[in-house]
Amino acid sequence: MSEGELLARIFPRLAVLGSPLLGPGDDAAVLAAPDGRVVVSTDTQTEGQDFRIFWPNGYHSSGADVGWKAAAQNLSDINAMGAVATGMVVSLTLPAETEAEWVDGLADGLVEAIRSLGAAGCTVAGGDLGMGGELSVTVTVLGNLEGRAPLLRSGARPGDVLAVAGRLGWAAAGLALLEHGPAYEGLQAALRDVIRAHCRPEPPLSAGPEAARAGANALMDLSDGLLKDGDRLGRASGVVLDLDAAVLRGYAELLAGPASLMGADPLLWVLGGGEDHGLLAAFEPSAQLPRGFTAIGSVVPAAGGPGGVAVAGRPAQPSGWDHFAR
Structure with missing residues (x-):
């Protein structure tokens, strides 16, 4: 399917989180920064290096597994500064043969992790979607220090x-x-x-x-x-x-x-x-x-x-x- 068709599948799955001032759909999102400072962290998962779809013991990593882990590891970095996550952007690089249902699962895994781990105030505000030779997921998370000094x-x-x-x-x-x-x-x-x-x-x-x-x-x-x-x-x-x-x-x-x-x-x-x-x-x-x-x-x-x-x-x-x- 086309890029637009794939995004049309993903956006409704992500719209259930948070309340951005302006969410996905324009060239950039707009988020509030009530503390006046923004904590930011980013990390990438690449198939074959950071995860496998098919493991030697027969386990099959679902899109939801990869989405959950991508969210969790970046939310943890915000947590480690003593901050609370407020927003997330996601960049996906997908081989052409990637199944659309797997990408659906990845979006669902992002949402499930944010909710289950206790980051309910974090919204998925947008990101990027492209085609490439290997599957790669890059997540950037923004956070709020709520008036406290960052922990170093x-x-x-x-x-x-x-x-x-x-x-x-x-x-x-x-x-x-x-x-x-x-x-x-x-x-x-x-x-x-x-x-x-x-x-x-x-x-x-x-x-x-x-x-x-x-x-x-x-x-x-x-x-x-x-x-x-x-x-x-x-x-x-x-x-x-x-x-x-x-x-x-x-x-x-x-x-x-x-x-x-x-x-x-x-x-x-x-x-x-x-x-x-x-x-x-x-x-x-x-x-x-x-x-x-x-x-x-x-x-x-x-x-x-x-x-x-x-x-x-x-x-x-x-x-x-x-x-x-x-």
Whole structure:
């Protein structure tokens, strides 16, 4: 079908969200910016690099899966600044043979994620549609700080309590099952839930603003793994994030089922697995942790070094996702 015909299918699916001053249809949308500042983040998913349609274990990624994940990972970045998402634009590059029903599903997945994850004030205001050799989805999200200062990676201080909100290691376990696990059709419901955690991550979107209101000193999205992202926060703040080994083992025990099936060490998923899109935060030692946050370690001086991450006092080598790592 033509570009116009495809857009005519998509727009009604997206019109149920938010109240833009001017939505899709013109050359640009118009959104309100009541705070006077706009938080913005963008990310791209490309077939074969960031997701597959057909996985080795037989799972088939629907358009709704890809739409959900595209929304979730970008909403999480706004959340990690302590902000609330207000608007989203989406750019789709589609091979000519892409089925229209798959694109319908992608639009529905965007809407379902926005509603289910708690970003009801976010509207899909427009975007771009084009044809190309590979399927690619780029989402840009705008956010409102609601009068608060943005939470940065550079604010952690020695003595702070380190805490996380959301899951650790589940998306990595789901990826392992998709890539190397037994046939999806024969999996028990609990293992299918782990795969869903990879295909449809659930960032805790209320946790970012709550951390800001609780006076967090630093905050960031956990998209590339606890060690890699922890190292980034530690270096940005000039401190060392010392993770509690016992707490980490507790997170790993939650993944004992898929780990046993795959013959894997679940602690490696917890430490190095990304795409759960939880939050890593540093709070004053006297602060009461907001609902949903769990203490996972402490912030200590860098002792003259550039900062980084450690486990039980021992420096840890950052591991996690890197698009360009060899």
